[in-house]
Amino acid sequence: MTGPSVIVIARSDQAVGLRKRLGNDPSVALFSDCDSLKALEAILSGPPKILALDRGFVATARAAALVARVKAEPHLRATDVRVLAEDEAHLPVLLSSRAPGLEGALMRSSYPLDYCGTRRAPRFLTNRDVRVTVNGQGGHVVNLSCSGAQLMATVRLRPEETIRLALVDGQGEVRLKGVVAWSVAVPYNGAVCYRAGVEFVDPDSMTLEAFCVRNIADPDHASNAA
Structure with a gap:
């Protein structure tokens, strides 16, 4: 018998809302995080196309063991x-996602594990209206992550x-402090601009992540730009 193509593991306090969102498909x-062993059994007997983990669960030892087992199979x-x-309210973005189809909504409101689980995350191309x-x-903005960005600016930037x-989009503004890691002067439309890599200083991670979710053009492919 074919198992589910999507398996979601979430904290018990998020499971009720997610169950309503996911429906009876x-x-x-x-699975609740306390049922992670049952979830692993379902994963091993699947295999599922997508395994989505709650952000809080990812930080636990149980999640680390589960992911290690999945990677080893x-x-x-x-x-x-x-x-x-x-x-910003620590609720899964999936609950309010309007992307067509359940799988499409899930893909648009999540990130690959390697992106979310590392401090210096890869940077991604943003939508044009950012x-x-x-x-x-x-x-x-050339590219963006939850830890920094590469950008072009008319103001002179020094390492x-x-x-x-x-950062501004159609839903609001995120104010940040950053430190220039590197910069180079480049010609642009007959003038001189500065291309720079910036590391954010103590950003509000939840607010910034929500901004990234709304505006990253392709969540599954990191930008090749450094």
């Missing part, structure tokens, strides 16, 4: 292990300089 199985190599993104101001001057940033 037989292709999806939802040859027949699970094609399983896409993802982490459910959360909004804007940035650098020390009050307009700029352009180790502390700068003020504001």
Whole structure:
């Protein structure tokens, strides 16, 4: 018998809302974090196409053991292990996602495990409507992650300089402090601009992650730009 194509493991306090969102689709199985052993049995007998883990569960030893087992099983190599993104209220973004189809909504409201689970996450291309101001001057976001960004700015940027940033989209603004890791002057439209890599300083991780969820153009492919 074919198992579910999507398996979700979530904290018990999130499971009720997620169960309502996921409905009675037989292709999806939802497990509470306290039932992680049962979830592992379902994963091993699957294999599922997608394994989505609650952000809080990912930080536990049980999750680490489960992921290690999944990674060690040859027949699970094609399983896409993802982490459910959360909004500012620490609720799964999936609950409010309007993407068409359950699988599409899940993909748009989660990230690959390696992206969410590392401090220096890979950076991703953003949607075109994302804007940035650098020390009050307009700029352009080249790529973005929850730890930093590469951007273009008309204001001069020097390595180790502390700068003020504001990331803006159609739903709001995220204000940040950053430190320039590197910068280079480049010609642009007959003028000189500065391309720079910026590391964020003590960002509000939940607010920034919600911004990334809304605006990363392709969650599954990191930008090749450094």
